Amino acid sequence: xxxxxxxxxxxxxxxxxxxxxxxxxxxxxxxxxxxxxxxxxxxxxxxxxxxxxxxxxxxxxxxxxxxxxxxxxxxxxxxxxxxxxxxxxxxxxxxxxxxxxxxxxxxxxxxxxxxxxxxxxxxxxxxxxxxxxxxxxxxxxxxxxxxxxxxxxxxxxxxxxxxxxxxxxxxxxxxxxxxxxxxxxxxxxxxxxxxxxxxxxxxxxxxxxxxxxxxxxxxxxxxxxxxxxxxxxxxxxxxxxxxxxxxxxxxxxxxxxxxxxxxxxxxxxxxxxxxxxxxxxxxxxxxxxxxxxxxxxxxxxxxxxxxxxxxxxxxxxxxxxxxxxxxxxxxxxxxxxxxxxxxxxxxxxxxxxxxxxxxxxxxxxxxxxxxxxxxxxxxxxxxxxxxxxxxxxxxxxxxxxxxxxxxxxxxxxxxxxxxxxxxxxxxxxx
Ligand SMILES: *Cc1c(COP(=O)(O)O)cnc(C)c1O
Numbered sequence: 168x169x170x171x172x173x174x175x176x177x178x179x180x181x182x183x184x185x186x187x188x189x190x191x192x193x194x195x196x197x198x199x200x201x202x203x204x205x206x207x208x209x210x211x212x213x214x215x216x217x218x219x220x221x222x223x224x225x226x227x228x229x230x231x232x233x234x235x236x237x238x239x240x241x242x243x244x245x246x247x248x249x250x251x252x253x254x255x256x257x258x259x260x261x262x263x264x265x266x267x268x269x270x271x272x273x274x275x276x277x278x279x280x281x282x283x284x285x286x287x288x289x290x291x292x293x294x295x296x297x298x299x300x301x302x303x304x305x306x307x308x309x310x311x312x313x314x315x316x317x318x319x320x321x322x323x324x325x326x327x328x329x330x331x332x333x334x335x336x337x338x339x340x341x342x343x344x345x346x347x348x349x350x351x352x353x354x355x356x357x358x359x360x361x362x363x364x365x366x367x368x369x370x371x372x373x374x375x376x377x378x379x380x381x382x383x384x385x386x387x388x389x390x391x392x393x394x395x396x397x398x399x400x401x402x403x404x405x406x407x408x409x410x411x412x413x414x415x416x417x418x419x420x421x422x423x424x425x426x427x428x429x430x431x432x433x434x435x436x437x438x439x440x441x442x443x444x445x446x447x448x449x450x451x452x453x454x455x456x457x458x459x460x461x462x463x464x465x466x467x468x469x470x471x472x473x474x475x476x477x478x479x480x481x482x483x484x485x486x487x488x489x490x491x492x493x494x495x496x497x498x499x500x501x502x503x504x505x506x507x508x509x510x511x512x513x514x515x516x517x518x519x520x521x522x523x524x525x526x527x528x529x530x531x532x533x534x535x536x537x538x539x540x541x542x543x544x545x546x547x548x549x550x551x552x553x554x555x556x557x558x559x560x561x562x563x564x565x566x567x568x569x570x571x572x573x574x575x576x577x578x579x580x581x582x583x584x585x586x587x588x589x590x591x592x593x594x595x596x597x
Contacts, residue, residue, distance in 0.1 A: 169558055173217040174205045198566045199550040204557070209236035211576040214562060222562035223581050225571040230410055230435035233524070234484065234491070235576025241439050241480045248476040254468060262470040265479045269437075269447065272417045272486055275427045279447030280456055281470045285409035285434025286314025288444035289372065291464045292430045293318060296370035296403040298462035299452050305370040306360055308351045310538030310568075312379035313372055313407050313432075321346040351377060351537040352385065354392040361400055370430075371397055372405040375420035379410075380541040381527035382520045382570040387424070394426055403452070409434035409444070410570070415523040417486050423523065436485075439477030495524040495575050498582060502526065502573070505586035513593040515548065524573040528552075541568065548596070555592030561585050 181188035189195045189203065196203045205217045212235055214224045227233065266279045282288050293305055305318075313319045317338045321331035331346040333339065347364065349356040351373075361368060371393055377383040397404040406428035408419040413436040415423040421431065430448035437443050447453060457463045468474075485491060503521045506528060510517045516532035529535045529544035530552070549567040556563050561584075564571060 169220045169560075170218055171202050171204065171216075171220075175202050177205045177217060178202050193564075193566055193569070196565045198545075198568075199553045201554060203565075204562070211235040211237075212574050212578075212581055220560070222557070222560050223577070223585060224562050225573065225585075226562060226564050226569075227572040227574045228435075228440055229569075230414060230572045231438060231440040231481075232574050232576075233414060233436055233495075233572070234481065235574045238439075238481070238576075240484060241477050244476050244480040245473055248473050251472070253473055254471055256467060259470070259472055259475070261472060261475045261479055265475055265482065268479065268482055268486060269433075269445065272413070272482065273419060273421060273431060273447070275421065275449065276431055276447040277450040278453035279445050280453070280464065281475070282444040282446070282464075282466055283442050283469060283471075283474075284314065284444045285407075285432065286316055286444070287466070288409065288432035288434055288446045289313035289319065289405075289407055290316035292405050292432050292446040293370060293372065294464065295446070295448075295452065295456060295462050296405060296430060298455050298460075300369040300401060300403060302367055302369040304345045304347055304364055304367045305372060306347045306349055306357060306368060307372050308374075308377075309348050310351055310380035310383070310541060311372075311374045311377055311407065313374075314409075317342045318346050321348065323348040350539070351380075351383060352389045353537070354389050354396075357393060357396060361396060361402070366401075368400070368402050370403045370405050372407055374410065375406045375408065375424060375426070375428075376411050376415065376522055376525065378525055378570040380538050380568050381529055381535060381544065382522065382525045383535055383537065383541060384520055384522055385424070386536070390424065390426055397429070403429040405430045405432065407432050410525070410572075411523075412436060413482060413485055414525070414572070416492055417489055436481065437478050438474055439479075439481035441471070441474035441477040443471075443474045443478050491575050492523070495573055498575070498577055498579070499524050499526055499573050501579065502582050502585065505582065506589055509586060509590040509593060513590075513597075515593060515596070518544075524575075525570045526573070527570050529567070551596050552592055555595050556588055559588035559591060561588045 187195045214222050320334045320338045321343050322334040331343045333343045347360045411420040412433040432446045434444040455462050518529045530548035531544040545567045
């Protein structure tokens with residue numbers, strides 16, 4: 168039986184000095200209850216907590232650990248890099264090399280700018296789109312997450328209003344009025360917003376595969392329709408590939424789905440576990456960024472040599488061994504089929520959404536295609552399932568609104584163990 172004594176002590180101690188005891192809200196286990204697990208180390212797909220318990224990891228640090236924790240080539244490269252100084256605040260050869268590599272992996276990304284998080288990447292991409300189009304408004308989709316900068320923390324306005332409303336205290340109504348929201352997979356809703364705001368919309372930003380309301384797949388007619396609307400109306404299409412970039416394919420969702428965006432944002436995988444984000448796109452758009460153009464954006468630690476070393480080492484390996492993506496996809500299908508089998512025998516209502524190496528179980532009886540349908544799975548089943556799995560050494564995302572991210576370090580034995588744990592967990596929930 169797992170004991171969480173040390174985790175409990177550390178959580179109590181942390182709550183004294185850190186809001187909620189954590190540096191990012193989902194880690195607090197608020198939506199599943201119980202004590203967050205504090206970790207000490209990890210290797211491959213196994214994480215070890217401060218009480219000595221081992222878990223098979225399905226979060227992978229929310230994506231970056233696509234080849235497993237403490238991946239030898241990344242650790243070895245970082246060890247060499249730190250001896251050369253942890254930061255210069257001046258250009259290095261590696262920044263050019265990683266930009267060139269990204270551009271070769273995502274061919275419509277002519278130029279790229281490194282930042283320190285996905286939040287920064289999305290915030291900057293919107294600024295660039297506004298500067299380029301000389302328009303103020305943009306459209307986002309309910310249930311998509313683009314980081315925590317003000318203009319994204321907006322919910323749909325009430326009644327007939329097409330204006331958004333702040334979703335968090337501290338976000339002003341002035342900011343909210345320029346963010347328009349539509350439902351995921353609803354092309355008509357997007358058309359209406361464009362008609363109601365002629366020549367005012369700078370960008371449409373979207374997760375091309377959504378991962379922040381659980382894994383939700385795009386309808387291809389919807390995505391193609393958005394691409395066409397953007398082209399027809401001089402709107403820039405921004406793919407937020409912070410989750411999907413370098414995960415679904417070397418060229419991310421753009422390659423996987425065969426649709427080109429005008430601007431792309433990256434994070435997570437791109438840093439190999441270090442804090443990195445990036446945004447990029449066609450040359451004529453990116454050349455409005457300072458110091459070439461007038462749109463200001465900067466970062467003291469951007470392109471940090473340790474972070475670039477980790478990211479470059481990981482991206483190189485993904486680029487050089489594209490069979491990694493086939494292996495990952497096979498493992499995900501194997502897991503999905505195993506879970507399908509035990510879930511269908513359990514009597515619980517469920518849906519599984521999955522693509523590439525992303526997968527989510529929803530305890531619901533409706534197809535999950537947008538935020539409202541995803542929210543039907545935000546029920547008491549999920550916290551029970553989460554804790555039953557945790558007790559059996561399976562570490563799932565602690566929210567029904569998160570996707571699992573598989574790592575290629577997962578073995579078929581570990582996948583079998585997970586499927587068995589799922590069977591036992593469902594039995595225990597009856
Ligand atoms: C995680 C995420 C972000 C935010 O990235 P941070 O590095 O946490 O700031 C933005 N967009 C998407 C799609 C994400 O999944």
